[in-house]
Amino acid sequence: MYSFFDILDLLGTLAFAISGALAGRERRLDLFGMSILAFATAIGGGTVRDVMIGYTPVMWLTNLNYFFITLFGVFLAIIFYKKFNFLRYSLFLFDTIGIAVFTLIGIEKGMNVGLHPIICVTLGTITACFGGVIRDILANKIPIIFKQEIYATACILGGLMYYVLNYFELSKDILYIGTAGIIIVIRLLAVKYKWSLPFATV
Amino acid sequence: MYSFFDILDLLGTLAFAISGALAGRERRLDLFGMSILAFATAIGGGTVRDVMIGYTPVMWLTNLNYFFITLFGVFLAIIFYKKFNFLRYSLFLFDTIGIAVFTLIGIEKGMNVGLHPIICVTLGTITACFGGVIRDILANKIPIIFKQEIYATACILGGLMYYVLNYFELSKDILYIGTAGIIIVIRLLAVKYKWSLPFATV
Amino acid sequence: MYSFFDILDLLGTLAFAISGALAGRERRLDLFGMSILAFATAIGGGTVRDVMIGYTPVMWLTNLNYFFITLFGVFLAIIFYKKFNFLRYSLFLFDTIGIAVFTLIGIEKGMNVGLHPIICVTLGTITACFGGVIRDILANKIPIIFKQEIYATACILGGLMYYVLNYFELSKDILYIGTAGIIIVIRLLAVKYKWSLPFATV
Numbered sequence: 001m002y003s004f005f006d007i008l009d010l011l012g013t014l015a016f017a018i019s020g021a022l023a024g025r026e027r028r029l030d031l032f033g034m035s036i037l038a039f040a041t042a043i044g045g046g047t048v049r050d051v052m053i054g055y056t057p058v059m060w061l062t063n064l065n066y067f068f069i070t071l072f073g074v075f076l077a078i079i080f081y082k083k084f085n086f087l088r089y090s091l092f093l094f095d096t097i098g099i100a101v102f103t104l105i106g107i108e109k110g111m112n113v114g115l116h117p118i119i120c121v122t123l124g125t126i127t128a129c130f131g132g133v134i135r136d137i138l139a140n141k142i143p144i145i146f147k148q149e150i151y152a153t154a155c156i157l158g159g160l161m162y163y164v165l166n167y168f169e170l171s172k173d174i175l176y177i178g179t180a181g182i183i184i185v186i187r188l189l190a191v192k193y194k195w196s197l198p199f200a201t202v
Numbered sequence: 203m204y205s206f207f208d209i210l211d212l213l214g215t216l217a218f219a220i221s222g223a224l225a226g227r228e229r230r231l232d233l234f235g236m237s238i239l240a241f242a243t244a245i246g247g248g249t250v251r252d253v254m255i256g257y258t259p260v261m262w263l264t265n266l267n268y269f270f271i272t273l274f275g276v277f278l279a280i281i282f283y284k285k286f287n288f289l290r291y292s293l294f295l296f297d298t299i300g301i302a303v304f305t306l307i308g309i310e311k312g313m314n315v316g317l318h319p320i321i322c323v324t325l326g327t328i329t330a331c332f333g334g335v336i337r338d339i340l341a342n343k344i345p346i347i348f349k350q351e352i353y354a355t356a357c358i359l360g361g362l363m364y365y366v367l368n369y370f371e372l373s374k375d376i377l378y379i380g381t382a383g384i385i386i387v388i389r390l391l392a393v394k395y396k397w398s399l400p401f402a403t404v
Numbered sequence: 405m406y407s408f409f410d411i412l413d414l415l416g417t418l419a420f421a422i423s424g425a426l427a428g429r430e431r432r433l434d435l436f437g438m439s440i441l442a443f444a445t446a447i448g449g450g451t452v453r454d455v456m457i458g459y460t461p462v463m464w465l466t467n468l469n470y471f472f473i474t475l476f477g478v479f480l481a482i483i484f485y486k487k488f489n490f491l492r493y494s495l496f497l498f499d500t501i502g503i504a505v506f507t508l509i510g511i512e513k514g515m516n517v518g519l520h521p522i523i524c525v526t527l528g529t530i531t532a533c534f535g536g537v538i539r540d541i542l543a544n545k546i547p548i549i550f551k552q553e554i555y556a557t558a559c560i561l562g563g564l565m566y567y568v569l570n571y572f573e574l575s576k577d578i579l580y581i582g583t584a585g586i587i588i589v590i591r592l593l594a595v596k597y598k599w600s601l602p603f604a605t606v
Contacts, residue, residue, distance in 0.1 A: 030400065032354050036345075051253050052461060053461045056253075057255045061255065061321050116468060133440075142433075142542075146542075232550065234601055263457065340550075342546045
């Protein structure tokens with residue numbers, strides 16, 4: 001059976017896959033190029049994390065859900081290509097859920113290997129953000145999150161919240177909801193109020 | 203002793219190394235840059251595959267043939283730089299043999315780790331194609347196989363053929379010849395008739 | 405306690421982190437982008453090496469010094485941004501010490517896993533040079549060391565010296581000083597006299 005958490009993970013993967021496939025379409029790539037960008041975005045962050053901690057074969061090689069969800073994302077991106085202007089907001093919501101859940105997964109994978117909290121938060125941020133970084137590198141652009149409004153910062157702050165809640169030995173449910181909640185709220189506010197980090201001049 | 207299969211593997215590696223070194227020469231890189239592009243093209247796909255399945259140290263760290271064949275490819279690329287217009291067709295043939303053999307190696311490595319057939323075909327395709335992807339990223343270009351005529355698709359179809367032949371429990375020889383044959387034939391036809399996947403606009 | 409060698413390692417890491425952060429600043433990235441470029445430059449080479457030999461979790465996940473030194477480098481790059489024109493020479497010296505020490509670390513890690521000397525020298529060169537390669541790829545440029553004056557070549561020659569000295573069974577101290585010395589001297593001479601490898605046309 002799938003937990004609520006697994007379903008959010010797959011929703012996030014789907015949103016990331018669609019965003020990757022759309023980026024490929026915009027760069028006028030063919031079906032294969034679109035698919036690679038979708039895979040890179042959806043599973044790139046988790047792959048980098050798993051490879052660095054030595055969790056191999058990496059997650060998507062043994063859990064086929066990631067594979068099929070990503071292909072489904074490519075399919076949706078092709079079918080609804082023109083409609084995605086209208087759907088942009090839902091996509092943004094999914095993406096935001098995605099980075100929240102991916103951050104949590106990254107943190108917990110790091111803890112399972114016994115790594116330091118600071119490193120675990122870093123792994124959470126890598127899981128959430130590096131798919132997009134790889135997507136942009138493959139599309140021959142400077143990664144958008146190096147310049148964009150608050151994105152990775154939301155993951156880092158969520159990660160810190162995780163350890164604050166963990167310190168008070170609250171239940172797993174509260175831990176997850178609190179961490180993901182902070183990430184989602186910061187991300188939504190950052191986009192609404194155009195928060196950005198210093199030094200960026202797009 | 204080397205098997206016929208090993209020799210094809212080294213021929214493919216050589217073709218990939220030459221293609222990488224030539225790409226470096228065209229981008230006006232120095233000898234080191236040319237060599238890195240040669241190595242990236244020749245062993246990049248296998249390295250990504252080995253790292254993801256956890257087969258470490260990765261293949262070229264323990265089998266020195268890859269190292270010397272790649273250096274030999276750089277040497278040939280320098281010596282025959284101007285002649286490669288005439289040699290282009292042989293190079294294309296070697297490259298096509300290369301992707302066929304690399305696909306087979308990737309599939310079998312995945313099977314050795316007990317992965318699902320779909321994932322094994324993916325690993326075969328990664329082995330065959332990601333060297334070229336890394337070469338293009340290092341040369342600061344959008345990977346050509348994201349836009350080009352049928353290339354990765356030939357590997358994927360060859361991979362499917364592998365499992366069809368495997369299902370009928372045919373001998374290893376037939377399995378290899380059938381799989382590699384399909385890949386080579388599709389690739390040759392794709393280039394001859396300019397087949398391409400949908401959505402590409404170079 | 406830290407050995408003299410550890411301190412040189414951290415000095416090199418610091419120089420690499422500053423160079424990465426400055427590159428990010430020049431590309432007008434935000435604080436997060438600058439930090440990622442700093443991390444990529446400082447720990448990228450060691451990460452690629454560890455992942456390929458299967459030494460996981462990779463070094464900076466378990467040794468937090470790399471993490472904090474890199475953040476400190478980002479801090480310095482921001483504070484002294486305008487002063488770094490004057491500090492450029494110290495930075496260049498640190499960087500040169502960095503590649504010498506990183507080469508040594510890479511060679512010895514390879515030897516610990518029982519790899520062939522040629523491969524160990526390659527791993528040393530990767531440790532020293534690939535951080536800069538990843539930095540340039542993330543900044544969407546062709547890696548500078550593919551075109552620049554002698555850089556990786558110094559590491560390769562230093563690596564050969566390591567095995568010459570090792571062959572005569574000299575003490576570790578002489579081994580380290582001789583290897584690092586060769587790298588540093590070649591690098592300094594190469595910059596002073598504008599040595600370059602053939603084929604480069606910047």
